[in-house]
Amino acid sequence: MKEPGLKTRREFLRTGLLGSSLSWTVPSFLQNTMLSLHAAADGQLVQGVTGKDGNILVVLQLAGGNDGLNTVVPMGNDDYRRARPTLGIREEQVLKLGQKEKAGFHPALAALAKAYADGSLAVVQGVGYPNPNRSHFRSTEIWATATDENQSSSTGWIGRYFDNACSGCDAAVGITLGSQTPQAFAAKTPKGVLYEAGGGKRRRLGADGEPEADGSMAMAMDGEAEEGPAGGSIGDIAGPSGKINALDFLERTEMDVQITQKEIAAAAGRGKNGVPYPGSWLGNQFALISRLIAGGMKTRVYYVSQGGYDTHTGQANAQERLLREMGDAVAAFLADLKAQGNLGRVTLMTFSEFGRRVKENASGGTDHGAAAPLFLAGGGVTAGLLGQMPSLAPRDLDDGDVKFTVDFRSVYATILEKHLGVKSDPILGRAFPLLKAYG
Amino acid sequence: MASLPASAWDKEKAGVLLQRAGFGGTPEEVDALARMQPWQAADFLLGSPELAKADPPESITRPGLTEQQRYLRRRLTLLTPKDREEKASQLNRAVRAEQERRLTELRGWWLDRMANSATAAREKLVLFLHGHFATSEEKVRNPVLLYRQNQMFREKALGPWSELVLGIARDPAMLIYLDGAKSRPEHPNENFSRELFELFTLGEGNYTEKDIQESARAFTGWTIRMTKKPGEAMDEETTEPYFVNYPKWHDAKSKKIFGKSGGFDGEDVVRLALEQPAASRWITGKLWRFYTGSNPSPPMHRELVATWDENKGQIRPFLQAMWTHPEFYNPELARNRVKSPVEWLVGLCRQLGRALPAPALASEMTSQLGQKLFAPPNVKGWDGGITWINTASLEKRYEYGNWLVGGTVGMRRLGEMDLARLAIQSGLLEVPRPMIEGNAVDDPNVKKDFAEKRKAAARQARELLAISPAPLGPLAGPDERQDPDRLVAQLSARLLPGEPTPPELQARYRKATGEAIPLNDAAVRQTILAIVQSPVYQLG
Numbered sequence: 001m002k003e004p005g006l007k008t009r010r011e012f013l014r015t016g017l018l019g020s021s022l023s024w025t026v027p028s029f030l031q032n033t034m035l036s037l038h039a040a041a042d043g044q045l046v047q048g049v050t051g052k053d054g055n056i057l058v059v060l061q062l063a064g065g066n067d068g069l070n071t072v073v074p075m076g077n078d079d080y081r082r083a084r085p086t087l088g089i090r091e092e093q094v095l096k097l098g099q100k101e102k103a104g105f106h107p108a109l110a111a112l113a114k115a116y117a118d119g120s121l122a123v124v125q126g127v128g129y130p131n132p133n134r135s136h137f138r139s140t141e142i143w144a145t146a147t148d149e150n151q152s153s154s155t156g157w158i159g160r161y162f163d164n165a166c167s168g169c170d171a172a173v174g175i176t177l178g179s180q181t182p183q184a185f186a187a188k189t190p191k192g193v194l195y196e197a198g199g200g201k202r203r204r205l206g207a208d209g210e211p212e213a214d215g216s217m218a219m220a221m222d223g224e225a226e227e228g229p230a231g232g233s234i235g236d237i238a239g240p241s242g243k244i245n246a247l248d249f250l251e252r253t254e255m256d257v258q259i260t261q262k263e264i265a266a267a268a269g270r271g272k273n274g275v276p277y278p279g280s281w282l283g284n285q286f287a288l289i290s291r292l293i294a295g296g297m298k299t300r301v302y303y304v305s306q307g308g309y310d311t312h313t314g315q316a317n318a319q320e321r322l323l324r325e326m327g328d329a330v331a332a333f334l335a336d337l338k339a340q341g342n343l344g345r346v347t348l349m350t351f352s353e354f355g356r357r358v359k360e361n362a363s364g365g366t367d368h369g370a371a372a373p374l375f376l377a378g379g380g381v382t383a384g385l386l387g388q389m390p391s392l393a394p395r396d397l398d399d400g401d402v403k404f405t406v407d408f409r410s411v412y413a414t415i416l417e418k419h420l421g422v423k424s425d426p427i428l429g430r431a432f433p434l435l436k437a438y439g
Numbered sequence: 440m441a442s443l444p445a446s447a448w449d450k451e452k453a454g455v456l457l458q459r460a461g462f463g464g465t466p467e468e469v470d471a472l473a474r475m476q477p478w479q480a481a482d483f484l485l486g487s488p489e490l491a492k493a494d495p496p497e498s499i500t501r502p503g504l505t506e507q508q509r510y511l512r513r514r515l516t517l518l519t520p521k522d523r524e525e526k527a528s529q530l531n532r533a534v535r536a537e538q539e540r541r542l543t544e545l546r547g548w549w550l551d552r553m554a555n556s557a558t559a560a561r562e563k564l565v566l567f568l569h570g571h572f573a574t575s576e577e578k579v580r581n582p583v584l585l586y587r588q589n590q591m592f593r594e595k596a597l598g599p600w601s602e603l604v605l606g607i608a609r610d611p612a613m614l615i616y617l618d619g620a621k622s623r624p625e626h627p628n629e630n631f632s633r634e635l636f637e638l639f640t641l642g643e644g645n646y647t648e649k650d651i652q653e654s655a656r657a658f659t660g661w662t663i664r665m666t667k668k669p670g671e672a673m674d675e676e677t678t679e680p681y682f683v684n685y686p687k688w689h690d691a692k693s694k695k696i697f698g699k700s701g702g703f704d705g706e707d708v709v710r711l712a713l714e715q716p717a718a719s720r721w722i723t724g725k726l727w728r729f730y731t732g733s734n735p736s737p738p739m740h741r742e743l744v745a746t747w748d749e750n751k752g753q754i755r756p757f758l759q760a761m762w763t764h765p766e767f768y769n770p771e772l773a774r775n776r777v778k779s780p781v782e783w784l785v786g787l788c789r790q791l792g793r794a795l796p797a798p799a800l801a802s803e804m805t806s807q808l809g810q811k812l813f814a815p816p817n818v819k820g821w822d823g824g825i826t827w828i829n830t831a832s833l834e835k836r837y838e839y840g841n842w843l844v845g846g847t848v849g850m851r852r853l854g855e856m857d858l859a860r861l862a863i864q865s866g867l868l869e870v871p872r873p874m875i876e877g878n879a880v881d882d883p884n885v886k887k888d889f890a891e892k893r894k895a896a897a898r899q900a901r902e903l904l905a906i907s908p909a910p911l912g913p914l915a916g917p918d919e920r921q922d923p924d925r926l927v928a929q930l931s932a933r934l935l936p937g938e939p940t941p942p943e944l945q946a947r948y949r950k951a952t953g954e955a956i957p958l959n960d961a962a963v964r965q966t967i968l969a970i971v972q973s974p975v976y977q978l979g
Contacts, residue, residue, distance in 0.1 A: 134648065135633070135637055135643055136817075137637070137638075137643075137819055138643050171830075180809075180816075180822070180826060180829070181826065181829055193829070193830045194829040194830055194831050194832075195830075195831070196831070245775065246732070246774070246775045246776065246777050246824070246825055246978055247774055247775070247974060247975060247978060249825045249828065250777075250825075250828055250833070250974030250975075250977055250978070251974045253828050253829065253830055253833050253974075254833060254974050256830045257830045257833055257834045257837075260830060261830055261831070261834065312618060312628065312630060313618065313621065361626055362623075362625060362626030363618075363621060363626060363628070367629065399648070
C-alpha cells in the first residue's frame with residue numbers, strides 16, 4: 001500500500017501515476033474530479049496563497065464554554081463583585097495589564113500577561129452573536145459554520161476558506177492536532193488531515209485526577225462537569241442526499257494516508273523547538289505545530305482543542321488549572337515562533353462556544369452563558385484591548401447573560417482579510433465590520 | 440408500513456441485515472437467515488427475552504476494595520494529617536488500578552456478547568443506547584454503576600421507549616454524569632434536563648429554556664444514596680450508590696412545562712416530553728441513521744413515525760418493521776454506512792471465524808480507532824459516520840487488520856502500543872515496583888536492573904496479548920486454493936456482504952493472490968488482507 005517516492009498530491013498528480021503504476025483501480029472520486037484536480041495542480045498550487053512562506057492561522061478551541069469573566073477580569077466593577085461573591089477573582093490577584101485598562105488577567109495567565117506586555121497579544125472583548133444559543137453543540141456549530149443563529153450550513157468557515165482560496169491544494173493545508181476533524185473544516189471539497197503529538201495526558205476532565213478516599217470515593221461527586229471537547233463534527237453532512245459519499249471520502253482519505261502523513265512526519269522531524277515547552281498535552285501539541293512550521297509545512301490552518309471548560313461545579317480549581325495549561329503552552333509557542341523568526345506569519349485565535357452566566361451558581365460554578373472575550377496573538381497583531389467590555393449591570397444583561405458587543409464573524413473577517421489576505425464576504429456570506437487588530 | 444415480500448428476500452439482503460442488525464457473520468449464518476421469511480429473520484436475530492439475562496463479569500460481583508483497604512479507609516480519619524495524606528494517596532492509587540482492571544474486564548465481557556451470534560443483535564442495540572444516552576467513566580469513575588447501566592439497557596432494550604428514558608433518568612451513573620444527584624430545590628441543576636430534551640428525546644428547537652429550568656425543578660429529589668432507603672445506616676461493605684427518590688429534596692411547587700402546569704416530578708417530565716410531537720420523529724430518525732448510515736427521506740421518516748406511534752413506542756416491533764422495509768435495502772444506501780470501530784473489530788473477527796483479541800488489547804484497539812467503550816467523548820456520544828475515518832484511524836484499521844488476519848506472533852512491536860502497560864493495567868501481569876530511595880535513581884545498577892525488568896515485562900506482555908493467526912480452513916478449501924478467481928469471489932462474498940463486488944474491485948484483490956498454484960497460506964492471507972485493507976471494507 002505504500003508508494004515510495006511520493007511527496008505531495010501535486011507531484012502525485014503531475015507524475016501521471018493515476019491508472020498506471022497504481023496497483024489498484026482509480027478511486028471513483030478521482031474519476032469524477034480528475035480534470036479539476038489536474039487544473040488545480042497546474043494552477044493554484046503554485047500561487048502565493050499556498051506557498052511555504054504564507055501566513056498561518058492557529059485556532060485554539062476552549063471547549064465546554066470558558067468563563068470569560070474570570071479569564072479577562074473586569075476591575076473596579078461592583079456588578080462583577082456582587083454577581084461573583086465567592087468565585088470572583090480578588091482585585092489584588094488580578095494581573096494588571098496597564099494604566100488605562102479596566103480589566104486584567106486571571107492569575108494563572110501570567111505567561112499571557114507577559115505576551116500582552118511584549119506587544120504580541122490582543123484581547124477582543126464581548127465576542128458573541130445575536131440570540132445566543134446555550135447548547136454546547138449548537139453554539140459550537142454556529143461558531144464553526146459562521147451562520148446566523150437561525151441558519152444552518154453544511155460547510156464550516158475554514159472549509160469555505162479552503163474551497164475559495166486553495167481548492168487544489170494538498171489535504172495538509174489544514175492540520176488538526178487531535179482525533180477528530182472539526183466542523184469548521186467541513187467543505188465542498190474536504191481538506192484537512194489529523195495529526196497528533198504523543199505524550200502528556202489529554203485532559204478531557206475538569207475533575208481532579210484522584211478520586212477521594214472516603215465514602216464518596218465511588219461517587220466521584222466532586223468531579224467537575226466535563227464533557228470533553230464539545231466539538232461538532234462533519235458527520236451530519238453525510239447522507240443519501242449529502243454532499244459527501246462515504247466511499248469517496250474513504251478513498252480520498254486512503255490517498256492522504258499514503259502521501260500526507262509521511263510528509264508531516266518528515267516536516268516534524270526537520271523542525272526544531274527553540275524554547276522549552278510545558279509537559280502538558282497542549283504543550284506538546286503547540287511544540288509540534290511549531291516544529292511543523294519550522295519544518296516547512298505549507299499548512300495554512302492548524303486547529304487544536306482543549307476541553308474541560310464546562311465548569312458547572314468547582315470552577316475555581318478547574319479553570320485555574322486549564323487556564324494555566326493554556327497560557328503556558330501558548331506563551332511558549334509565541335516565544336518559539338519569535339526565535340524561529342516566524343511570529344509575524346502566525347495569528348493564533350482562541351474561542352469558546354460561549355461564556356458563562358454572570359451570576360455564579362450555588363455549586364461553586366457557573367452555568368452556560370453568552371458573549372465572552374477571546375485572544376488574538378502573533379507578530380502582526382496590535383496588542384491591546386479591542387472592542388468594548390459589555391456592561392454587567394443587571395438591567396443590561398440578556399436573561400442573566402452578557403450581551404455581545406462584537407460579532408464573532410467580525411473577528412473571522414478581520415483574520416481572513418488582514419492576515420490570510422482573502423476577501424471575507426464570499427466565505428462569511430456577507431461583510432462584517434473589521435476590527436483594528438492589525439497595524 | 441411497506442414490507443419486503445418473501446420473494447424479494449435473498450442472500451444479499453440477509454447479509455446486509457446480519458451486518459447492520461448485528462455484527463455480521465459467516466456465510467453459513469447468512470444462508471440460515473436467507474432461508475427464513477424476512478419478518479422471521481428479524482425476529483430470529485432479536486432472539487428471546489431470556490437473552491437479556493447476563494451474568495456480570497466476575498470482578499463486578501466482588502467488593503471494589505479488599506478487606507484491608509476498607510479497614511484502612513475507616514481508619515484514615517484517625518491518622519495524623521501527614522500519614523493520612525500518604526495513606527489516602529496509596530489507597531487512591533490502588534482504587535484507580537482496580538477500576539481500570541474492572542473496566543477492561545467489563546469491555547471484554549461486552550465485546551464477547553457482541554461477538555456471540557445469539558446475543559449480537561440485542562448487543563448492537565445496547566451499543567446504540569450507550570451512544571445515545573452517553574455516559575463516561577471519566578466522570579462516573581465507577582465500573583459497577585456503568586455495568587448496571589449497561590445491563591439496564593440490555594433488559595429494557597426491546598420494550599417501550601418510555602421505560603428506557605425513565606430508566607436513564609433514574610440511573611445512578613447518569614445522575615452522576617449529568618449532575619442530577621447534586622441538584623437541590625434551592626439550586627436545581629439544569630444539565631440533565633437540557634440533554635434530556637436536546638439529545639435524548641426531542642432535539643434542539645423543540646423546547647424552551649423555561650421548559651429546561653422548570654423540569655430541572657421537577658427532577659429534584661431524584662438522587663443517589665449509599666443505602667437503598669433514606670435514613671438506613673450506610674453499609675460498610677457498600678461502595679456503590681443506589682437511586683433514591685428523596686422527598687425532602689424535591690421541589691413540589693407548581694411548574695409549567697410544555698404549556699402544562701402542575702406539581703410535576705421526574706416521571707411527569709418524561710411523560711410530557713414523550714407526548715411532544717417531536718419525540719417520535721427524534722428517536723425514529725436516530726435509529727434509522729444508526730442502522731443505515733443515512734438520514735431517512737421525508738416520506739420514509741413519516742412512515743417510521745407512523746409505525747412508531749402505532750406500536751406505542753415499543754422498540755421490538757418497530758425494529759422488525761424497519762428491518763423488513765424495502766427502503767432499508769435500497770442500493771443507494773448501500774455502502775454509505777461507515778462501520779464503527781467496535782463493529783469493525785467484532786465484525787472482522789466474526790467473519791473470519793476467529794476469537795477476539797484479549798480484552799486489554801481489544802479495548803485498546805477500539806479506543807485507538809476512536810471508540811473507547813464506556814468513555815464516549817461527550818454527552819452527545821460518538822458522531823459516527825465519516826467522522827470515524829481520518830488519515831490516522833484508517834491507517835490503524837489497515838494495521839490492525841494485518842494483526843487479525845496474520846496474527847502478531849513474532850512481532851517485536853505492535854504499532855505504538857505499550858503492551859506492558861496494557862498487561863499490567865488489566866491485571867494480566869504484575870511487575871514489582873523497584874524500591875528506589877533518594878539518589879539511588881542515578882545508580883547505574885538500579886538503572887540496569889530497572890531496564891531489564893522493563894524488557895522482561897514487555898516480552899511477557901507480548902506473549903500474553905499475542906493474537907493468533909486467523910484459521911484458514913473455513914476460508915479457503917482445496918478447490919479455492921487451485922483457483923485464484925474462485926478464492927477472490929468467495930472471500931469478497933464473505934467479507935463484503937450485500938451487492939456483488941464489482942469486477943474492478945475483484946481485480947484489485949486478485950493481484951494479491953499471486954500465481955503460484957496451489958495458493959499457499961501466505962497468498963490466502965494476502966488476499967484477505969487486500970479486501971480488509973480497502974476503503975469499501977470500512978462500510979457495511
